Amino acid sequence: MDLPSEETNAQKPAIPHINLIGRGTLSLVDDAPEYFNEVLRAGREHHGQMAMAIGNALSLRWLDRNKNPYLSEINELARLAGEPGVHLLNMSYEWSCTTSVAPDPIGRGARLLRTLDWPLEGLGRNVVVARMVGPAGEYENVTWPGFAGVATAMAPGRFAAAINQPPMRKWTKSYYLDWFINRARFWRNRALPPVHLLREVFDNCCSYFDAQEVLMKTPLAMPAFFTLVGNDACEGCVIERTETDFIVRQSPASVANHWVGDVQYGYSRGIDSENRYMQMEAELEVSLKDNPFKWVTPPILNSTTRISVIANPMKGCLMVQGWEKGGPVTKVFNLLP
Numbered sequence: 143m144d145l146p147s148e149e150t151n152a153q154k155p156a157i158p159h160i161n162l163i164g165r166g167t168l169s170l171v172d173d174a175p176e177y178f179n180e181v182l183r184a185g186r187e188h189h190g191q192m193a194m195a196i197g198n199a200l201s202l203r204w205l206d207r208n209k210n211p212y213l214s215e216i217n218e219l220a221r222l223a224g225e226p227g228v229h230l231l232n233m234s235y236e237w238s239c240t241t242s243v244a245p246d247p248i249g250r251g252a253r254l255l256r257t258l259d260w261p262l263e264g265l266g267r268n269v270v271v272a273r274m275v276g277p278a279g280e281y282e283n284v285t286w287p288g289f290a291g292v293a294t295a296m297a298p299g300r301f302a303a304a305i306n307q308p309p310m311r312k313w314t315k316s317y318y319l320d321w322f323i324n325r326a327r328f329w330r331n332r333a334l335p336p337v338h339l340l341r342e343v344f345d346n347c348c349s350y351f352d353a354q355e356v357l358m359k360t361p362l363a364m365p366a367f368f369t370l371v372g373n374d375a376c377e378g379c380v381i382e383r384t385e386t387d388f389i390v391r392q393s394p395a396s397v398a399n400h401w402v403g404d405v406q407y408g409y410s411r412g413i414d415s416e417n418r419y420m421q422m423e424a425e426l427e428v429s430l431k432d433n434p435f436k437w438v439t440p441p442i443l444n445s446t447t448r449i450s451v452i453a454n455p456m457k458g459c460l461m462v463q464g465w466e467k468g469g470p471v472t473k474v475f476n477l478l479p
Contacts (some may be wrong), residue, residue, distance in 0.1 A: 157462055157475040158270045163280065167215060170272055171222050177268040177285035182223055184264040185231045186474050198226040201233040208332045212290040212341070219288050232290050233335065238412020240419065240442045241369040243378035244394035244426040251456025252371045252378045252393060255437060256294055256304045257426065259412050259446040260429025266464035267471050268447040280476060282460050283344070284451055291337025292344055294451050298458035298479065299373065303343065303357075304399050304451070306367035308382070309408025317409060317436040328364055332386065336366035349357040350377045357381050358388045365406075367397045373456040383455045396422040414441040434461055435474070 160173050171178045202220075205213045211220070212232075215236055220228040239258040246253040265286060272283045281297035296302035313323050315475045334342070339360055347353040350372025356382055368381040371393070378393025382403045389403035398419035399411035420443050425437040430452065438450045445467045452461040458479035464472035 154471060154473050155267075157464060158472045159273070159475065159477070160270055161271060161273045163275045167272070167274065167290065168218055168222070170270065170285075171219065174268075174270055174287050178223070179271060180268045181231070181265050181286050181288055182225070182227050183264075184262040184268075185227050185234075188262050189230070194230060195226045197230040198228070198231075201229040204233070204329065205229065210334075210338065212338055215290050219290070223288070225233055228288055229286065233305060235335070235337075235364065236423050237293070237307060237448075238399045238415070238446065239304065239382075240396070240398045240422050241306055241367075242394070242396040242422045242426055243369050243371045243373035243380065246454055246457075247427055247429045248431045248448075249454075249457065250375070251373060251454045252349055252375050254296075254302045254304065254371045254378075254451070254453040255367060255422065256369070256449075256451040256453075257438060257447050258293065258304075258449045258451075259444060260448050261446050262448075263466060266466045269449050269464045269472070271460070271462060271475055271477070274344070278346050278348045281344045284449060284460075284462055290341070291335065292341040293337055294449070294453075295340070295344050296453040296455055296458075296460045297344055298455055300348065301353050301370060301372045301377075302455045302460075303340060303353065303368060303370045304367070306339055307399055307411050308365045308367055308406065309400055309411055311365075312407040312409060315416065320409070331363045333361040333363045333385065335363045336368075336383075340368070350374075354379065354381070354390075357383070358390065361386055367399075369395075369397060371437035371453070371455065394426045396426065398422070411445040414444065416441075417441045435463055438465075439462070 180370040216232050280428040281295050294304040313320050343353045363384050365384045380391045380395040380397045382389045391403050401413040425470040447465045450463045460477040462475040
């Protein structure tokens with residue numbers, strides 16, 4: 143899969159930039175209903191109708207029992223969908239990612255590089271950038287209509303952040319027994335899912351250090367890797383989280399889907415996590431001035447890659463590219479100050 147030339151890029155659809163300030167997140171569905179329906183369709187095809195319905199019922203029960211702060215929003219999205227699936231997709235945590243943070247080699251501030259990999263086809267074609275606002279200020283959320291959490295976002299003048307998924311923990315010699323143990327541990331947990339915590343961070347944290355404190359110390363429903371970058375070139379870190387503990391690796395640093403700062407035994411996620419990590423490490427100081435997405439090559443780029451992102455909060459810059467199995471499927475979204 144090659145990066146698009148300027149000619150082929152011009153033929154692709156643009157990633158919508160939707161302003162939700164003063165309107166609320168449900169307006170994403172009003173503004174891009176076809177994207178909403180396509181994401182639901184991708185979920186049905188991936189999980190199957192019966193599994194979608196069962197998983198949706200269990201997800202709703204878990205969110206309701208835990209009094210999740212975004213349940214009313216997810217319930218309204220489910221009403222708009224008119225079919226099961228929205229609760230399950232909002233609790234899905236199946237993506238693989240490759241992410242890095244380092245001082246920006248071509249200017250001020252620090253740079254976040256990020257790809258998100260997910261087997262659901264259509265997420266690259268249906269990605270949007272939503273301008274949102276919370277008590278701490280505005281931010282740009284790289285997301286999908288119907289998704290209430292935050293997986294990747296940039297708040298100009300504050301920080302940018304992204305989530306990666308750690309390996310599934312290994313407790314026994316049986317993969318299926320370990321899957322059940324991990325699901326049982328999650329079912330008993332009453333903390334926030336990582337994507338909901340990250341949304342709270344963008345809504346409420348005024349600075350990089352405020353965000354870092356919350357991401358390090360807030361209990362989680364499941365382990366997660368957070369990559370955080372601030373305004374100053376020295377403000378950046380990878381936070382490797384269990385439900386209650388954390389290890390911080392300071393910038394420059396990269397992360398894929400295996401533990402680096404701690405020894406946690408688990409089943410690998412995604413395609414070739416260790417080599418994706420090593421390749422991203424090699425890109426930490428590379429200038430992207432002439433070709434911003436030249437770092438998106440195999441194995442960072444693979445058949446499940448759906449989005450690639452570059453963010454610099456000091457500059458207020460955000461670039462996004464949508465991908466599917468055959469290669470790039472959108473124009474490059476480029477937000478400049």
